[in-house]
Amino acid sequence: MSKPVYGRVGRFAKWLISAPPLVYLLIFFALPALIMMFAAFRFPGDYGGLLPLTEVDPETGKQTVLITLDTWRDYLTFENFGRFFEDAIYLELFIKSFWYAGLTTLICLILAYPLSWLIARSNKKTRDLLVLLVILPFWSNFLIRVYAWMIILGPQSYFSRMLNGFLGWFGIEPVSLLFSQFAVIIGLVYVHLPFMVLPLYANLEKHDMSLLDAAQDLGANAWQRFWKVTWPLSLPGVWAGVALVFIPALGMFAIPDLLGGTNSMMIGNLIKQQFLDSRDWPFGSVLSIMLTLSVLLLAAVAAWAGSRHKKKD
């Protein structure tokens, strides 16, 4: 078969179109990631940052490279990784962050599924309006929305006073909603919910309704129609939503900062602390790398489990 004459031009055009985002990602994503990976093996500087690898003579302005084949041991180290594994507190923090992100993802899924179903099944006009309402919060600033939650959950809010009044009837001591794990989860769910709704809606909207008729006709009750037909067909949407919620939630630091108490710190907070407060860039880099690796590991396990499941059928 002869190749179409436009094949070469097409390939060139393809490169041309993808070049700008590619260059952008190389400079602002791949390169910083490499720099960070390198930083993880270096020593912290005396006043924060990194221990310099070069020295500038203040009088001559001449720059000398300090790191050589003989001295590299003074500049590169595995110590930062060692520190991560030596103290159980870091691993615990990782596990807690995974738990927060996982719980957030689960709650988002449970809340978003019926909502997405409802949106997908309503008529065109209502559907557009509901989708607009879902993305409406994006029109206001993220921090302002989290601050709003501080007010809602704060001890003086109507909500807190009503809740505590209600608990009082049963003789339960007043609870503080703000600065707790509860507040962090509420914040995480609130911020990420649209990222679960949108891919689920996009998936459910495409479902062929005659399949549900067929299932019912063949003897499936409402639960079986959901579990045997709708759910398995919506899995691509579910996975997309899970990824869009779980990964950002795992790295979140603003919400635990604002809504969380002393015991609801997440990895994001620790990384931020290392870079901005302690100014220990090497250890901050180690934490970032471990976070990325653990997410990749999780994705690999999920993909492996998925392929195994398929083979079993």
Added chain:
Amino acid sequence: MALLEIRDVVKRFGDFTAVNHVSLSVEAGEFFTLLGPSGCGKTTLLRMLAGFEQPDSGEIILDGVNVANVPPEKRPVHTVFQNYALFPHMTVAQNIAFPLKMAGVPQSEIAGRVDELLEDVRLQEFAKRYPHELSGGQRQRVAIARALVNRPKLLLLDEPLSALDAKLREQMQIELITLQKEVGITFVYVTHDQGEALALSHRIAVMSRGQVEQLDAPEHIYSYPKSRFVADFIGQCNLLDATVLDVGTDRMTVEIAGVGQCHVLPVAGAAAGQKGCLTLRPEKIKLGATLPADDSDEVHFKGKVHDCLYLGDVTIYIVELDNGMLVETMLPNSAPGRAKFFDDNDLVELAWRYDAGHFILG
């Protein structure tokens, strides 16, 4: 007692009456067809049999039980949907096993029953394929197998062949007849294709505007249509407006407007002066350059060929009578040495026997 009895069923959607006081019964083992143009109510009636719609009034008695308000999943009735509605995430075998699983058939029994059905529809080697890997005809067979596997009392088929091309459709028609004989399950078939209905059915209910116009065996529907609608809808038919002149014992005389008198078979309730129409199928009319006038049972008219439709095996001739009336007739293309008998503007003669057509009053 009939397996299925529909008694005085009415279904309205707002102001529109989709099914208007329909009563009919279907015998066990029958291949029964609901035939009619779109909007005649046949699909609504089918959906009521499946349970997706509830009648506003009337009863649907299946095997002695009124199922009018029983939900679809609780009826021993399965449907072959127009678009097949196969589950895309399940293999052929899993699709066919679905109704068995829903009915709680023991796992040990399922595989055997699925294999049996796969064999019935000749899809054994496709058991592990997914629907998107199958051709249209194969998907059709999976849909039928899936609907049959749990041995429903009634199998509903909603225009199941309409998505297939003509050749495949004919092949599937033969398969459907064979399969129905084999499994012995009662089929209720919905179609707007009169050819399909005639070829497949034991009996046909021709529907129009929510009502049954005529319910009969295919050959009776075709040869003795009860109304202009049925005559016109089923096959090609000349409808010649006529007035009854005289009613005799074995034939009656009618005057075809502007053409002349002819004899027809008498119909019950006819009286002189009544208006009606003579239905004449094209293949029942004799056509020739000249025709011997030795049969007193025949009536003859002269005309010329107005148009020819050459179809290969036959040619349809539209003949214009002397007074300008157009009559459709057909001849097999059996002329030796020639493609067809006549060309446009050839002078011809038409003839038909008194019992060639069928008179409809009204």
